Amino acid sequence: MKLVVLGAGESGVGTAILGKQKGYEVFVSDKGAIAEKYREVLLNNNIPFEEKIHTESKIIDADVVMKSPGIPDKVALIQKLVKQGVSVVSEIEFAAEYTNNQIVGITGSNGKTTTTMLTNHLLKKVGLNVGMAGNIGDSFAQQVADANSDLYVLELSSFQLDGIVKFAPHIAIITNITPDHLDRYEYKFENYINSKFRITKNQTEKDYLIYDYDDEVIRDWLSENKVKATLLPFSLVEKLDQGVYLEDNNIVVKYKTEEKIMSIKTLALKGKHNTKNAMAAAMTASLLKVRSNSIRESLEDFEGAEHRLENVLKINGVQYINDSKATNVNATFYALESVKTPTVWIVGGVDKGNDYLELMSLVREKVKAIVCLGVENQKIINAFSNVVDLIVETAGAEEAVKVAYKIAEKGDTVLLSPACASFDLFENYEDRGRKFKNAVRAL
Known part of the structure; x- marks a missing residue:
């Protein structure tokens, strides 16, 4: 089986290493120059590569192609591969095949990095063995190859979600959806919205979708499309039957049992958007059986505060x-x-x-x-x-x-x-x- 990796950045090199580990014949091709640190990794792992060119004859006979999120689907080479029936996937799709560990997937136009970091912080603090990846940290594929984590928290862009087929996180979070990257989506907002919702497309009744109830775009999509996962919204304005909401400036997490977590006044991260990020992270931690006092402590001492990125x-x-x-x-x-x-x-x-x-x-x-x-x-x-x-x-x-x-x-x-x-x-x-x-x- 031949795996061709297009793009030798963090996700590409990680995929190449995992592919080689799983017995693929691997070839890496980058249209630009490959950064020194990635070139060294490829050389050290004896993975053949080319740079500043995509040689079609070396690519077209692939069984699987992992393309970097930065390469649009409309590129002629990608179109040709798809036409020939070659499976073109994202790093997330490729790597998820090789782990049975639970995955928390986080997407959204804004706040996904903070929510990913917060969730990672909440879970690590109680001693869970967590790998943080996706758009942040080391590549997911590399972490799956290293097999050091029991649980993954992934920050996912729409570009990464475009390249999924079977990928299904146990817990999915959509922080919000506002017009973004429309040049990649034929300048149609609905295409971009659909791309974000791919995060839940393969989820089952045993999985969860956490989302911003105050976001009209998300609510409208959910009213018109069926989702199998259990829906757990969060809101700053509505008292919800289940999900996360505010009561007298306290964050309340309500799923099966009701738990007050903390006052928003003591959150390390200030601002309404960060309260929402905290709500999504708190709901996730609660589903993963983290006790509410641990959640509160973690939300109070999170280092993503002022003067940090x-x-x-x-x-x-x-x-x-x-x-x-x-x-x-x-x-x-x-x-x-x-x-x-x-x-x-x-x-x-x-x-x-x-x-x-x-x-x-x-x-x-x-x-x-x-x-x-x-x-x-x-x-x-x-x-x-x-x-x-x-x-x-x-x-x-x-x-x-x-x-x-x-x-x-x-x-x-x-x-x-x-x-x-x-x-x-x-x-x-x-x-x-x-x-x-x-x-x-x-x-």
């Missing part, structure tokens, strides 16, 4: 992210890993003996420019001057943001993730984060 504003198509809490290389690694677009990285401060080499592969792959925000920046300049063409030194948050604004183009991300302490120019990381946010808002 906090989306500040989108200006001229550029997303500004405040990750001032990243005072070490490890935290910055997580931030850079989570960003999916070309990045202007604002970094620096009081170096605590950082080894920047750990970030090298991510910087190579994602960072188009570095803006130094510190008194002493030489170590950063020495570490990255060979891989990043543009490095600018600045002496404060306002100047750093103005420089980043000039460099960034539509579709880019400006990420403040300093990897250093803040005491040279700021009182603390909160002060640094607030000054960054104020400077962004002043643009």
Whole structure:
């Protein structure tokens, strides 16, 4: 059996490793250049690959093709494969075949990352062996190959869901649906909505669909389409027969038995959208038999709060992210890993003996420019001057943001993730984060 993997990013390389482990003859093809870290993995695993080209003769005889979520279905090569009856699937579909472990699948236009991280946090905190994957963290296929987890929490984009055939999460969450990626869906919102609902298409009566009851788009779809899974809505405005709702500012989880979880005032994440994310995560944890006091504790101490990968504003198509809490290389690694677009990285401060080499592969792959925000920046300049063409030194948050604004183009991300302490120019990381946010808002 021949498996061809189109796209040698996180999901592609993970699929190649799992495919080889399961006895497939594997070939990887990427139309662009393959990032160094992924090329090394392919070489170390003796997996043949090509880059900067798709050689049709090497692809067309595949039994299964896993295509990267970034490749649209309408591409001529994909159309030809489908016409020939070749199974074209997503990483999620391919990898799910090789695990019997329970899966929580989370999709939505917004909030899916936070909900995924929250759910992962709730389950890990009570000692469950959880793998977090999909659009976040290491690839799902790679984790299935490693077989270290008893349960998977997957953040799923519509693109990943488009490539499923049999995939069925035990618990599915739809956080909300608003128009997004319509260029991939013939500019028809209904196509995009249907894509999101593919998350529940293979669920059975033993499975659950958790969704935002306040979202009219979701309610309308459910009123016109039959779903086998048990429906568990969450709402900020309605008292529900079953699901999650608010009563006197307390989150109430109601399924079979009723449990008050906590006051929304003590949630680590503020804002209505985050209350909804917390509701979805709480319902999931409750279904997986996590006790309500553990859920409450986890929702109170979740680290996804202010200054941790906090989306500040989108200006001229550029997303500004405040990750001032990243005072070490490890935290910055997580931030850079989570960003999916070309990045202007604002970094620096009081170096605590950082080894920047750990970030090298991510910087190579994602960072188009570095803006130094510190008194002493030489170590950063020495570490990255060979891989990043543009490095600018600045002496404060306002100047750093103005420089980043000039460099960034539509579709880019400006990420403040300093990897250093803040005491040279700021009182603390909160002060640094607030000054960054104020400077962004002043643009």
